[in-house]
Amino acid sequence: MAEPDDGSTTAALDTLAALFPERDRTDLASYLSSSRGNLDRAFRAIEARQSIVHGSNGPAKRKRTTARGLDAWLRPAAGERDGGEMLVLSDSDDGDDDAREGDHARVKPRRKEPTKSAFDVLRSAPVPSASSTTPSSTTSTATSSAPPAYISLPPLVLPTPALVAHHTNGLVTLVEDALPPELAARLFARAVGDSRGEGLGGEGPWTKNKWFLVDREVESPHTSCFFREVPEKLAASSGYDPAAFDESAQYWYNGAHRGARAFTPEMDEARQLVGEFVRVLLDGRQGRRHELEWDGEWRPNVAVANCYRGAKESVGFHSDVLQYLGPYPTIASLTLGVTRTFRLRPFLPSSPSSPGAPPREVRTLDIPLRHNSLLVMHAGCQERFKHAVPPVRGGMDLFRVPRAAMAGLSEKDRREVEGKGFRERINLTFRHYRPDYAPLSSASPPGYTGTPKCACGVPCTLRPDGRGRARAARQPQQAAAAADDDDMMFFWVCNAGAQNEGRGCKFWRELDVRREARGRWFPGRGAAAGSEPGEQERKEDGNMASS
Numbered sequence: 001m002a003e004p005d006d007g008s009t010t011a012a013l014d015t016l017a018a019l020f021p022e023r024d025r026t027d028l029a030s031y032l033s034s035s036r037g038n039l040d041r042a043f044r045a046i047e048a049r050q051s052i053v054h055g056s057n058g059p060a061k062r063k064r065t066t067a068r069g070l071d072a073w074l075r076p077a078a079g080e081r082d083g084g085e086m087l088v089l090s091d092s093d094d095g096d097d098d099a100r101e102g103d104h105a106r107v108k109p110r111r112k113e114p115t116k117s118a119f120d121v122l123r124s125a126p127v128p129s130a131s132s133t134t135p136s137s138t139t140s141t142a143t144s145s146a147p148p149a150y151i152s153l154p155p156l157v158l159p160t161p162a163l164v165a166h167h168t169n170g171l172v173t174l175v176e177d178a179l180p181p182e183l184a185a186r187l188f189a190r191a192v193g194d195s196r197g198e199g200l201g202g203e204g205p206w207t208k209n210k211w212f213l214v215d216r217e218v219e220s221p222h223t224s225c226f227f228r229e230v231p232e233k234l235a236a237s238s239g240y241d242p243a244a245f246d247e248s249a250q251y252w253y254n255g256a257h258r259g260a261r262a263f264t265p266e267m268d269e270a271r272q273l274v275g276e277f278v279r280v281l282l283d284g285r286q287g288r289r290h291e292l293e294w295d296g297e298w299r300p301n302v303a304v305a306n307c308y309r310g311a312k313e314s315v316g317f318h319s320d321v322l323q324y325l326g327p328y329p330t331i332a333s334l335t336l337g338v339t340r341t342f343r344l345r346p347f348l349p350s351s352p353s354s355p356g357a358p359p360r361e362v363r364t365l366d367i368p369l370r371h372n373s374l375l376v377m378h379a380g381c382q383e384r385f386k387h388a389v390p391p392v393r394g395g396m397d398l399f400r401v402p403r404a405a406m407a408g409l410s411e412k413d414r415r416e417v418e419g420k421g422f423r424e425r426i427n428l429t430f431r432h433y434r435p436d437y438a439p440l441s442s443a444s445p446p447g448y449t450g451t452p453k454c455a456c457g458v459p460c461t462l463r464p465d466g467r468g469r470a471r472a473a474r475q476p477q478q479a480a481a482a483a484d485d486d487d488m489m490f491f492w493v494c495n496a497g498a499q500n501e502g503r504g505c506k507f508w509r510e511l512d513v514r515r516e517a518r519g520r521w522f523p524g525r526g527a528a529a530g531s532e533p534g535e536q537e538r539k540e541d542g543n544m545a546s547s
């Protein structure tokens with residue numbers, strides 16, 4: 001019997017198709033279905049060429065607990081536990097792959113079986129050549145006789161907040177039904193209009209990002225636009241000077257002059273709620289803050305808005321530019337409209353963690369993002385993962401504004417959306433531009449160095465040493481461990497090539513927060529909120545002694 005697909009079936013089928021390319025997909029789907037969606041079991045059945053036996057047990061069920069918006073997180077009802085959803089399996093004694101690991105309540109233990117699983121097979125697969133990019137294969141970044149740097153595991157679909165938190169080790173928080181439904185609907189309808197150039201401000205449509213990859217011009221297969229707080233309205237306590245803020249907002253993408261728009265009234269409403277929520281989340285992470293992270297108040301003073309119109313529009317793997325966000329940023333990403341998959345892939349280590357140690361396991365994580373969900377990428381997410389929104393293969397459901405949201409809409413807004421199926425997904429990624437990573441301006445505090453410029457005379461971009469290459473070169477015995485601890489190195493690098501037909505210089509300099517007067521040493525700290533020196537800073541001081 002066909003089971004409804006929440007995305008995990010497709011992912012499991014893709015894995016089986018990669019493992020058994022000679023088999024028909026319908027055939028594989030039958031194995032998967034008769035294995036109650038259990039990839040491991042389906043794999044063993046196919047491998048043993050078992051015939052399909054339809055069991056009497058029902059498929060695993062996911063049971064949703066109450067919907068949780070930002071408000072519910074901020075003010076949880078008495079007795080409610082955080083975590084949103086819980087996995088509950090049916091009468092089967094098999095957990096599915098998602099449910100097996102971790103602390104999800106009411107998951108029965110899995111029966112141990114000595115036979116080889118799909119994962120065992122993948123682990124023991126022969127090492128392909130260094131150039132291999134085949135998914136689900138063991139990969140080496142050195143010669144084929146060297147131990148592999150990492151093992152690529154099959155993708156995992158994470159449909160619930162609890163699974164997202166668990167499998168990202170707390171680096172990502174997912175909140176469903178985040179905004180009041182009426183605000184989400186209004187924001188969606190206006191943003192779709194805005195993206196088409198039909199906004200009230202009379203500005204043009206959102207556009208595609210363009211940049212050079214080596215010497216070839218490429219463009220992103222979706223449109224975007226940049227929104228920011230009006231510089232003059234920046235609160236004095238933000239520590240940001242309006243001229244520097246304005247300049248950083250003009251060059252938000254790969255050094256290109258793209259201009260910025262002021263937040264629309266409904267974006268402003270949303271960002272107030274998102275800001276309040278993220279600040280509460282950050283307060284709860286006190287023991288986990290990074291030394292180089294912004295320790296003042298997180299204010300979403302800018303947002304990148306993305307529109308994916310239809311199944312083919314997408315964004316490729318990248319991590320967000322740190323130039324004005326600084327290291328270890330927090331980014332809050334709001335989804336409106338069509339459900340799309342947000343894909344996370346860890347930075348691939350350039351070498352094994354230490355000589356003789358087993359290769360690291362690398363797994364792609366797929367998070368389906370529904371209308372009105374908020375995904376918070378915490379400090380460390382940009383440094384450890386790349387992210388993408390892949391194109392949709394096969395059919396894509398249109399989005400209809402939920403009936404519950406209609407009641408709160410104005411007559412005009414209701415006419416815009418009623419009875420309509422939308423192909424758009426709108427994404428707003430709220431970010432905090434830091435005053436201690438702002439461009440230099442005449443109002444910058446004395447001693448502050450601003451954004452370094454390379455030999456081409458262009459402001460540099462800031463990159464993490466995500467693959468641990470620089471660290472491996474410096475401390476070979478520790479190799480790629482940088483991804484696991486707080487000692488990530490950051491570099492200012494030439495960004496000119498992205499806009500200059502690939503012609504850049506070789507500028508490359510390690511970030512040195514003390515010399516550059518950032519963080520603890522930022523002279524404008526008095527103006528910025530959260531400036532009291534504390535434990536965090538004393539630690540930072542000690543750590544920076546060598547720099």
Ligand SMILES: O=C(O)CCC(=O)C(=O)O
Pocket residue numbers: 304306315320333342387388389427429
């Ligand atoms: O659309 C999304 O969810 C991701 C957008 C994104 O990665 C970005 O704006 O940098």
Ligand SMILES: [Fe+2]
Pocket residue numbers: 318319320387
């Ligand atoms: Fe991004």
